[in-house]
Amino acid sequence: xxxxxxxxxxxxxxxxxxxxxxxxxxxxxxxxxxxxxxxxxxxxxxxxxxxxxxxxxxxxxxxxxxxxxxxxxxxxxxxxxxxxxxxxxxxxxxxxxxxxxxxxxxxxxxxxxxxxxxxxxxxxxxxxxxxxxxxxxxxxxxxxxxxxxxxxxxxxxxxxxxxxxxxxxxxxxxxxxxxxxxxxxxxxxxxxxxxxxxxxxxxxxxxxxxxxxxxxxxxxxxxxxxxxxxxxxxxxxxxxxxxxxxxxxxxxxxxxxxxxxxxxxxxxxxxxxxxxxxxxxxxxxxxxxxxxxxxxxxxxxxxxxxxxxxxxxxxxxxxxxxxxxxxxxxxxxxxxxxxxxxxxxxxxxxxxxxxxxxxxxxxxxxxxxxxxxxxxxxxxxxxxxxxxxxxxxxxxxxxxxxxxxxxxxxxxxxxxxxxxxxxxxxxxxxxxxxxxxxxxxxxxxxxxxxxxxxxxxxxxxxxxxxxxxxxxxxxxxxxxxxxxxxxxxxxxxxxxxxxxxxxxxxxxxxxxxxxxxxxxxxxxxxxxxxxxxxxxxxxxxxxxxxxxxxxxxxxxxxxxxxxxxxxxxxxxxxxxxxxxxxxxxxxxxxxxxxxxxxxxxxxxxxxxxxxxxxxxxxxxxxxxxxxxxxxxxxxxxxxxxxxxxxxxxxxxxxxxxxxxxxxxxxxxxxxxxxxxxxxxxxxxxxxxxxxxxxxxxxxxxxxxxxxxxxxxxxxxxxxxxxxxxxxxxxxxxxxxxxxxxxxxxxxxxxxxxxxxxxxxxxxxxxxxxxxxxxxxxxxxxxxxxxxxxxxxxxxxxxxxxxxxxxxxxxxxxxxxxxxxx
Numbered sequence: 001x002x003x004x005x006x007x008x009x010x011x012x013x014x015x016x017x018x019x020x021x022x023x024x025x026x027x028x029x030x031x032x033x034x035x036x037x038x039x040x041x042x043x044x045x046x047x048x049x050x051x052x053x054x055x056x057x058x059x060x061x062x063x064x065x066x067x068x069x070x071x072x073x074x075x076x077x078x079x080x081x082x083x084x085x086x087x088x089x090x091x092x093x094x095x096x097x098x099x100x101x102x103x104x105x106x107x108x109x110x111x112x113x114x115x116x117x118x119x120x121x122x123x124x125x126x127x128x129x130x131x132x133x134x135x136x137x138x139x140x141x142x143x144x145x146x147x148x149x150x151x152x153x154x155x156x157x158x159x160x161x162x163x164x165x166x167x168x169x170x171x172x173x174x175x176x177x178x179x180x181x182x183x184x185x186x187x188x189x190x191x192x193x194x195x196x197x198x199x200x201x202x203x204x205x206x207x208x209x210x211x212x213x214x215x216x217x218x219x220x221x222x223x224x225x226x227x228x229x230x231x232x233x234x235x236x237x238x239x240x241x242x243x244x245x246x247x248x249x250x251x252x253x254x255x256x257x258x259x260x261x262x263x264x265x266x267x268x269x270x271x272x273x274x275x276x277x278x279x280x281x282x283x284x285x286x287x288x289x290x291x292x293x294x295x296x297x298x299x300x301x302x303x304x305x306x307x308x309x310x311x312x313x314x315x316x317x318x319x320x321x322x323x324x325x326x327x328x329x330x331x332x333x334x335x336x337x338x339x340x341x342x343x344x345x346x347x348x349x350x351x352x353x354x355x356x357x358x359x360x361x362x363x364x365x366x367x368x369x370x371x372x373x374x375x376x377x378x379x380x381x382x383x384x385x386x387x388x389x390x391x392x393x394x395x396x397x398x399x400x401x402x403x404x405x406x407x408x409x410x411x412x413x414x415x416x417x418x419x420x421x422x423x424x425x426x427x428x429x430x431x432x433x434x435x436x437x438x439x440x441x442x443x444x445x446x447x448x449x450x451x452x453x454x455x456x457x458x459x460x461x462x463x464x465x466x467x468x469x470x471x472x473x474x475x476x477x478x479x480x481x482x483x484x485x486x487x488x489x490x491x492x493x494x495x496x497x498x499x500x501x502x503x504x505x506x507x508x509x510x511x512x513x514x515x516x517x518x519x520x521x522x523x524x525x526x527x528x529x530x531x532x533x534x535x536x537x538x539x540x541x542x543x544x545x546x547x548x549x550x551x552x553x554x555x556x557x558x559x560x561x562x563x564x565x566x567x568x569x570x571x572x573x574x575x576x577x578x579x580x581x582x583x584x585x586x587x588x589x590x591x592x593x594x595x596x597x598x599x600x601x602x603x604x605x606x607x608x609x610x611x612x613x614x615x616x617x618x619x620x621x622x623x624x625x626x627x628x629x630x631x632x633x634x635x636x637x638x639x640x641x642x643x644x645x646x647x648x649x650x651x652x653x654x655x656x657x658x659x660x661x662x663x664x665x666x667x668x669x670x671x672x673x674x675x676x677x678x679x680x681x682x683x684x685x686x687x688x689x690x691x692x693x694x695x696x697x698x699x700x701x702x703x704x705x706x707x708x709x710x711x712x713x714x715x716x717x718x719x720x721x722x723x724x725x726x727x728x729x730x731x732x733x734x735x736x737x738x739x740x741x742x743x744x745x746x747x748x749x750x751x752x753x754x755x756x757x758x759x760x761x762x763x764x765x766x767x768x769x770x771x772x773x774x775x776x777x778x779x780x781x782x783x784x785x786x787x788x789x790x791x792x793x794x795x796x797x798x799x800x801x802x803x804x805x806x807x808x809x810x811x812x813x814x815x816x817x818x819x820x821x
Contacts, residue, residue, distance in 0.1 A: 701738020
């Protein structure tokens, strides 16, 4: 394939298509918008079903209220902070080049809409998850024969010491345990279904609205929509990840390792913060992350589709995910556990694969009904290479979409192999626990590194396979990559549901253990659901990474097209101008490649270090409470839960700024210093390194987490042993890997691609032609670099807060008040 391309593809004139939104296509896009609205209506129906379930005992309600209060307070403060940032970016986008002021205003306005939709998706996910968790616990409690004789632990008495029993067909009270388990699982998964429907509904509604309003100019305006979604998602992912893992690591190190008490023991002051973190990190953060993946992939597909497929390119990229919305509804309702299922994962897999197969069948029908049989029949295409291309565009579209769907299924299986408790990699890590924490950490790193290679090769083969479909046309090849991304999007609704299922199940088990009101078989039901949830979270992270790479690769193609247009406007040729060429043999481009890889490492390091500092503060606070309130251990005194919630809130909001500034300003510094060729290489380096790093971090963390659960269940040393302590330490290392730095790389890649796409015309404009201004370029690059250096310097100088900072703020007081009656 490489031999068919010219050495300097940017020497070619831009293939500007005379595209228009025809009346027929407008009707199709209107129908797609209606499908998006229908997804939101289904979400509302699912919300009512979830909220109709019982909430359990008064103690369970009090604990759930504390989690709700803490999560709501954190997200409100975070969104208020990000609102200021969004307003600044709104005006900065106005300064960037565009064809006219209509495009500039639309780009900025839809930046705010994209940011608002991303924030709303995350907030709604959190809002329902903190109400669903107690309902899942209450459903499992139906298998508890009678209320424990002791009072609730959060009010100062000890929980029952009755060990959980294995789930069987009937409980001690004659309750059908299978039915109880299925009821609890259905509540948890349909909670995820709500988030999935909002993700696909808002994403599709936003994109279709832009196409209806701006027609052929829609791809330019959608750049703002995608940037808004990606920026907010990245901040929510980083901030939520810092919050949740600071609380989790602090709780484990003091509670499990030092005090030898269970994970969600009410005597641990970090338990409420840990449960809050599950919602603001895993629910809100991941929902926003997958929403922006959805939005950004559509942006890239529409930009490339306009050139490659002409008029059809404004509607077909929306048609594929619209089919995915319909099949997601089917998939979510198909997750109905059966008595023959070996575990809850069987039901979830069934729903996922039913959705994927139906998607492929419906896409095939749509492709042959909508697209012509030859490229010459594509209206609005002016590129002679595309019009004269042999073959059938329907085959290209169908195979490309199929590649995306198959990739999702393969990533699911591959990630499951490296992270499930029944598979060899995790069991091998469990065995190393007998020789101490160092071997556990080494084994987990090894699993992550190895799995990253296989995942990267699989993703790379998918990208290249789609690319080959374009033959000699680079634009067709890149559009095929974008279509593979839209194919993967057909499964996003179910994927989001799978992800949210994890933290809801985790929270349910936490509420049950803190309350002491769910015992025996009921507790085992929640343990089983939590194990399934750990697997679904790992799988969805793997698929999210694949989505990020496909979107970033497609955006890279959009970046190339944007440069070509900018060069044409300045009447400049590439020949002899090093800063415009994408030739990797040129030193400036090689430097850009290295810098792109380096940014991924620095971003990951900053995120992990932020968790380390915040977790240190939590450790000191929890130790202080155990020391100053010795009655906590015998339940005669109650921990100050709100103090830890407040620490995590303040640290998360303080720490998220530096990684965010790095993501936005690094492409600006590279582009205005080294040119658009080096900036393209910068993106390539970031995509390649980011793929490997994200999979490594996610799978290492997931494997450590499940290895810990193996040992807790009595394998390889048993609960409470040195082996258990070793795996807990491994898990605490893996927590910021899998839930902070790893998943945050997904939006990082897309933010940097979108920033590069937006600034490329300005870099070319101020480099060549009548508007060339070396001084202005140098000034912009210097300012961006100085802000990055200052932000990193300030971040590195922060220490661990170990002193008494006075009374907790409102979020802390509210958490305590909600728990303690």
